[in-house]
């Protein structure tokens with residue numbers, strides 16, 4: 001197993017050697033491209049001369065991004081809608097004639113109590129559909145296009161919460177853990193192919209949400225700092241990309257998982273904010 005496969009603390013090693021994957025001129029599809037991280041990644045890939053298509057269910061934010069980033073292709077699409085995904089594939093083929101990099105970034109993130117919330121099953125179904133079923137379907141659908149490319153990549157965006165089950169985000173954390181496990185299995189399955197499988201585990205990234213209990217250790221980073229670091233990591237074949245606080249939570253989750261889980265689930269952690277139980281009683285919100 002090559003050292004750079006799960007770089008962890010040794011991420012510096014692959015970063016010290018020359019770039020492996022050529023980014024320049026690639027075609028890139030990013031789901032959830034209207035959001036903070038998706039749009040920053042779109043901007044970053046574009047700066048490498050890539051042809052970029054952003055898809056998002058939020059047509060308003062998409063059109064603003066399209067206006068701000070001339071040359072970007074923006075396609076409204078709900079990734080939980082199978083017919084819409086089929087149309088998206090046609091659009092990609094029509095526009096690019098193929099695809100080099102697929103980035104599964106769209107996600108729903110709901111704060112709720114599975115025990116107390118009457119709508120718990122509906123909320124769980126939305127997160128399962130958006131955060132797990134959709135990436136799998138997109139990968140299966142785009143696999144023939146990716147396989148045609150001389151050098152391709154699938155990039156699944158999970159979270160540092162993939163390693164930390166949270167009681168106030170029960171199905172969000174479960175689906176991120178599932179996508180993490182799937183990414184590892186898929187990487188092994190594609191080992192002999194020209195398709196690399198990356199996983200991005202973002203730390204808390206400041207995407208301009210007014211209210212967010214998950215502010216980590218107060219070390220939020222900006223999308224404009226995060227996105228270049230992600231693309232650099234892809235260029236250097238860092239397959240599990242943990243930047244900033246994600247490194248810390250990853251190692252804490254390996255060394256003292258019970259302590260980390262207690263710390264992240266405790267009221268004290270939300271200093272001065274409403275405890276999760278109050279949030280659950282109020283309903284939910286999408287991150």
Ligand SMILES: NC(=O)c1ccc[n+]([C@@H]2O[C@H](COP(=O)([O-])OP(=O)(O)OC[C@H]3O[C@@H](n4cnc5c(N)ncnc54)[C@H](OP(=O)(O)O)[C@@H]3O)[C@@H](O)[C@H]2O)c1
Nearest residue numbers: 032034035036037056057058078079106107159204205287
């Ligand atoms: N920001 C962080 O601190 C953080 C930390 C860990 C992991 N992440 C992960 O990073 C990724 C990007 O998050 P972000 O912070 O950039 O969030 P964001 O700003 O909310 O962006 C997510 C985008 O995905 C869109 N979306 C949601 N459901 C969709 C669907 N069914 N079809 C198409 N688009 C859909 C959202 O549209 P609407 O606005 O209409 O819902 C939104 O534009 C997510 O996978 C998230 O779990 C983020």
